[in-house]
Amino acid sequence: xxxxxxxxxxxxxxxxxxxxxxxxxxxGGVTAVQDVSLExxxxxxxxxxxxxxxxxxxxxxxxxxxxxxxxxxxxxAGLDITQKKPSQIAALGVARTFQNIALFSGLTVLxxxxxxxxxxxxxxxxxxxxxxxxxxxEDIAHRQVVEEIIEFLKLQDLRKQPTAxxxxxxxxxxxLGRALALDPKxxxxxxxxxxxxxxxxxxxxxYILDVNQxxxxxxxxxxxxxxxxxxxxxxxxxxxxxxxxAAGTPDEVQRDPAVIEAYLGATKGGGRT
Amino acid sequence: xxxxxxxxxxxxxxxxxxxAEESPGAAGIREKTRGVWQTLSWADYNDNVRDFAxxxxxxxxxxxxxxxxxxxxxxxxxxxxxATQALGGMSVPVYQxxxxxxxxxxxxxxxxxxxxxxxxxxxxxxxxxxxxxxxxRLIVFDDPRGLWSYDDPVLRSFESVVAAGRAFGKSNxxxxxxxxxxxxxxxxxxxxYTSGTxxxxxxxxxxxxxxxxxxxAFIEVNDTKAGDNWLSYLPMAWVGDAAFSLGMxxxxxxxxxxxxxxxxxxxxxxELGPHAMLAPPRIWENMLTIMQVKSGxxxxxxxxxxxxxxxxxxxxELKRTDGKPLSVAERLGLAAGELFVYGPVRDQLGLRNARWxxxxxxxxxxxxxxxxxxxxxxxxxxxxxxxxxxLISCQADAEANPNTVGRPMPRIDIRIDDNGEVMLKGPNVxxxxxxxxxxxxxxxxxxxxxxxxxxxxxxxQGHLVIIDRAKxxxxxxxxxxxxxxxxxxxxxxxxxxxxxVAFGHEKPMVVAMIAIDVxxxxxxAEKKGLAYTSFMDLSRKPEVAAMIGEEIAKxxxxxxxxxxxxxxxxxxxxxxxxxxxxxxxxxxRRRFVxxxxxxxxxxxxxxxxxxxxxxxxTFEDGRKSSLTTEIAIHDVVAGQPxxxxx
Numbered sequence: 043x044x045x046x047x048x049x050x051x052x053x054x055x056x057x058x059x060x061x062x063x064x065x066x067x068x069x070g071g072v073t074a075v076q077d078v079s080l081e082x083x084x085x086x087x088x089x090x091x092x093x094x095x096x097x098x099x100x101x102x103x104x105x106x107x108x109x110x111x112x113x114x115x116x117x118x119a120g121l122d123i124t125q126k127k128p129s130q131i132a133a134l135g136v137a138r139t140f141q142n143i144a145l146f147s148g149l150t151v152l153x154x155x156x157x158x159x160x161x162x163x164x165x166x167x168x169x170x171x172x173x174x175x176x177x178x179x180e181d182i183a184h185r186q187v188v189e190e191i192i193e194f195l196k197l198q199d200l201r202k203q204p205t206a207x208x209x210x211x212x213x214x215x216x217x218l219g220r221a222l223a224l225d226p227k228x229x230x231x232x233x234x235x236x237x238x239x240x241x242x243x244x245x246x247x248x249y250i251l252d253v254n255q256x257x258x259x260x261x262x263x264x265x266x267x268x269x270x271x272x273x274x275x276x277x278x279x280x281x282x283x284x285x286x287x288a289a290g291t292p293d294e295v296q297r298d299p300a301v302i303e304a305y306l307g308a309t310k311g312g313g314r315t
Numbered sequence: 316x317x318x319x320x321x322x323x324x325x326x327x328x329x330x331x332x333x334x335a336e337e338s339p340g341a342a343g344i345r346e347k348t349r350g351v352w353q354t355l356s357w358a359d360y361n362d363n364v365r366d367f368a369x370x371x372x373x374x375x376x377x378x379x380x381x382x383x384x385x386x387x388x389x390x391x392x393x394x395x396x397x398a399t400q401a402l403g404g405m406s407v408p409v410y411q412x413x414x415x416x417x418x419x420x421x422x423x424x425x426x427x428x429x430x431x432x433x434x435x436x437x438x439x440x441x442x443x444x445x446x447x448x449x450x451x452r453l454i455v456f457d458d459p460r461g462l463w464s465y466d467d468p469v470l471r472s473f474e475s476v477v478a479a480g481r482a483f484g485k486s487n488x489x490x491x492x493x494x495x496x497x498x499x500x501x502x503x504x505x506x507x508y509t510s511g512t513x514x515x516x517x518x519x520x521x522x523x524x525x526x527x528x529x530x531x532a533f534i535e536v537n538d539t540k541a542g543d544n545w546l547s548y549l550p551m552a553w554v555g556d557a558a559f560s561l562g563m564x565x566x567x568x569x570x571x572x573x574x575x576x577x578x579x580x581x582x583x584x585x586e587l588g589p590h591a592m593l594a595p596p597r598i599w600e601n602m603l604t605i606m607q608v609k610s611g612x613x614x615x616x617x618x619x620x621x622x623x624x625x626x627x628x629x630x631x632e633l634k635r636t637d638g639k640p641l642s643v644a645e646r647l648g649l650a651a652g653e654l655f656v657y658g659p660v661r662d663q664l665g666l667r668n669a670r671w672x673x674x675x676x677x678x679x680x681x682x683x684x685x686x687x688x689x690x691x692x693x694x695x696x697x698x699x700x701x702x703x704x705x706l707i708s709c710q711a712d713a714e715a716n717p718n719t720v721g722r723p724m725p726r727i728d729i730r731i732d733d734n735g736e737v738m739l740k741g742p743n744v745x746x747x748x749x750x751x752x753x754x755x756x757x758x759x760x761x762x763x764x765x766x767x768x769x770x771x772x773x774x775x776q777g778h779l780v781i782i783d784r785a786k787x788x789x790x791x792x793x794x795x796x797x798x799x800x801x802x803x804x805x806x807x808x809x810x811x812x813x814x815x816v817a818f819g820h821e822k823p824m825v826v827a828m829i830a831i832d833v834x835x836x837x838x839x840a841e842k843k844g845l846a847y848t849s850f851m852d853l854s855r856k857p858e859v860a861a862m863i864g865e866e867i868a869k870x871x872x873x874x875x876x877x878x879x880x881x882x883x884x885x886x887x888x889x890x891x892x893x894x895x896x897x898x899x900x901x902x903x904r905r906r907f908v909x910x911x912x913x914x915x916x917x918x919x920x921x922x923x924x925x926x927x928x929x930x931x932x933t934f935e936d937g938r939k940s941s942l943t944t945e946i947a948i949h950d951v952v953a954g955q956p957x958x959x960x961x
Contacts, residue, residue, distance in 0.1 A: 189349035189350050192349070192350070193349055196576075198575050198579050199575075199579045199582070201350065248461070255463045255464065256460075
């Protein structure tokens with residue numbers, strides 16, 4: 043099923059990898075996202091910025107299917123995914139990382155990455171039991187993909203380490219690896235550099251650029267470090283209190299008076315992290 | 316009959332061709348990538364060398380041209396070197412951790428026209444030097460990672476050169492065979508730049524004859540078999556790696572194995588279980604430290620078992636070296652220990668298959684040495700020099716001894732000069748320094764004797780003993796000889812002392828600057844409940860200074876009175892190759908250090924209790940900054956060691 047719809051998605055692929063059109067979401071009386079639209083051209087890096095509570099993560103959650111929007115429409119490469127389940131969206135090639143690392147801390151780096159391949163695995167419980175050879179062959183093929191990622195992210199010496207034992211920056215890198223294991227066309231990164239020091243941030247920025255350029259993955263990124271955002275993004279969308287207040291190239295956005303005001307206002311109102 | 320007597324086997328690439336013809340399917344070289352050991356057979360290895368050579372030739376590489384490789388040990392980099400030699404060129408391996416300003420000297424001096432770089436990091440360095448290297452025509456990269464946005468026309472991928480070579484080979488079918496046949500034993504195979512403890516690096520030209528002769532001699536006196544595994548983890552620019560991973564591997568059909576990354580060496584070593592191992596003392600010491608830390612973390616029962624068998628093994632080893640017989644109980648104990656402790660420990664260290672292990676480059680502490688010997692590791696000493704194709708003398712299995720460097724290898728003559736300098740003559744002695752005739756004349760006498768620059772003597776057994784660098788041996792003001800390295804090595808046997816630099820030439824007493832080992836000293840401080848933040852902070856703790864003082868007193872107890880260290884200080888940073896204080900092979904550049912720390916040395920002898928030091932620090936990317944601090948000078952309290960050393 044997933045295979046068939048993925049094929050259709052490919053056939054329907056337009057110029058935009060992702061289109062979000064007039065999406066709103068309310069939680070009780072609170073409007074988290076209000077009438078937000080954005081377009082992500084294939085192969086681009088788009089950053090979503092904004093003060094705390096602007097609705098960035100909620101928007102990401104709607105794209106990855108964790109929340110259903112109240113109104114509006116989300117299209118992945120021309121295919122309407124508004125009402126699809128997270129697992130279906132993942133199978134269509136959308137991978138994400140989380141603001142608060144969500145790895146299986148008891149499992150090794152390798153196992154965490156292998157888990158990322160799960161949606162791509164075809165052998166079910168039954169076929170694994172009946173014909174072990176096929177499942178094993180598949181396992182080897184997946185391991186190969188994972189080993190490429192391990193090399194890509196320079197995790198060779200950490201393969202057999204439980205992720206709980208790793209430093210924070212490394213865990214973030216492993217999480218990126220797990221997202222990559224899904225072989226995504228669209229990668230959603232929720233604060234991939236949060237809590238990192240300058241060196242780790244530079245490394246991560248490098249990895250994101252490499253993922254984008256070498257693997258041709260479209261990236262949607264939420265990030266607070268403006269230096270990084272302005273450096274690596276092709277386009278920037280600014281949210282404030284659930285609304286889109288600006289969009290454009292990093293240069294345009296930086297000069298936008300609405301953006302400046304939103305940021306200064308937010309700083310006065312208690313600051314952002 | 317020597318390999319050099321036949322025109323079919325008198326160069327390194329010809330030896331590769333022979334191996335490919337005689338054992339095409341057997342493993343030739345191996346590399347761990349993506350978690351799996353991937354093998355190239357001798358035939359594949361030879362094909363790769365041929366195709367890469369043809370690719371280079373198609374891009375205008377001619378006889379006598381120089382190619383540099385820079386990166387961690389990778390089959391592609393060995394392939395590139397052999398391809399160069401097959402075309403009658405010279406390979407110039409350079410240290411992968413060199414900063415750009417060091418590289419530019421070597422690459423410029425060697426007139427390198429092609430650089431084969433492992434990855435983006437090395438490509439960046441090479442590109443940054445492009446304008447300063449008039450001969451440079453081509454930069455070949457192995458790992459394309461991160462290079463997607465590079466469009467410099469001098470850049471080519473390794474595969475594209477190989478592909479060009481295949482195409483060139485189709486239209487010129489016997490080109491390679493002809494070029495290979497033109498090669499002769501006396502052609503220069505490589506220029507090995509010695510990092511040199513003084514002045515600029517010097518390029519030692521080694522011919523195929525040098526390298527093959529050294530390999531043959533070594534194989535003659537050491538137990539090696541075709542197909543033996545060897546871990547190629549030491550820097551490719553160090554002549555020792557070329558001697559083993561190229562010379563010996565090709566002459567003896569040994570398999571060079573490249574680890575996955577520098578971080579995984581220890582794990583790869585254990586997985587591979589090589590048949591032989593060469594490591595500098597610091598790696599042996601590191602292994603011992605790891606064992607001690609692990610046994611310290613084990614359950615009390617395991618720890619007691621370990622300690623019991625360790626003590627037994629050391630007792631028996633001492634008896635054995637004294638030639639005393641072992642009792643039946645001791646023999647039984649050793650057998651049980653082999654089963655429960657020694658075998659598993661060797662397995663953990665990756666030495667379960669190792670028939671012999673060598674340590675060289677610097678003396679190894681007798682305690683470390685005895686530990687490995689007693690645990691059944693056949694650890695021996697080897698002595699060599701770049702100018703002697705890495706190998707001069709080594710010990711036979713029955714004659715292992717931490718105090719000597721063994722007997723000269725076959726066909727090598729050694730004599731001791733009147734002033735005590737070790738001189739040698741043999742087919743492994745190099746051709747000369749590249750473009751430095753004057754230095755060559757200073758090093759190589761008219762009759763072909765190589766001055767090693769080391770002071771030494773032969774002991775009663777006929778073993779060579781090395782004391783120090785001849786030019787470093789000085790005199791104290793009372794006229795007694797002062798051999799700084801000899802003293803420093805005694806100091807460095809302490810696990811808490813990472814580096815020591817002793818002074819005393821034309822001075823009334825011996826003093827020493829100590830760089831603490833931040834790991835062991837840090838653990839010690841933690842156990843004592845001392846909080847510290849950094850190397851600098853730790854080195855300023857009076858408790859640490861007192862502890863190091865006791866360590867020095869212990870070392871002093873093994874030294875004659877006049878040679879004993881009287882005053883010392885703890886450096887607030889490690890000695891660094893990036894700061895030019897050490898060579899890339901981690902030897903102290905004594906003269907440079909003496910100049911840099913002149914103020915400190917004066918303070919030592921003026922009796923000051925403190926000295927102000929301004930230090931330049933070079934960061935990895937070449938940025939510099941300076942730091943001014945006060946460093947305390949301490950007196951070694953004589954006769955107060957915790958326990959007298961034997």
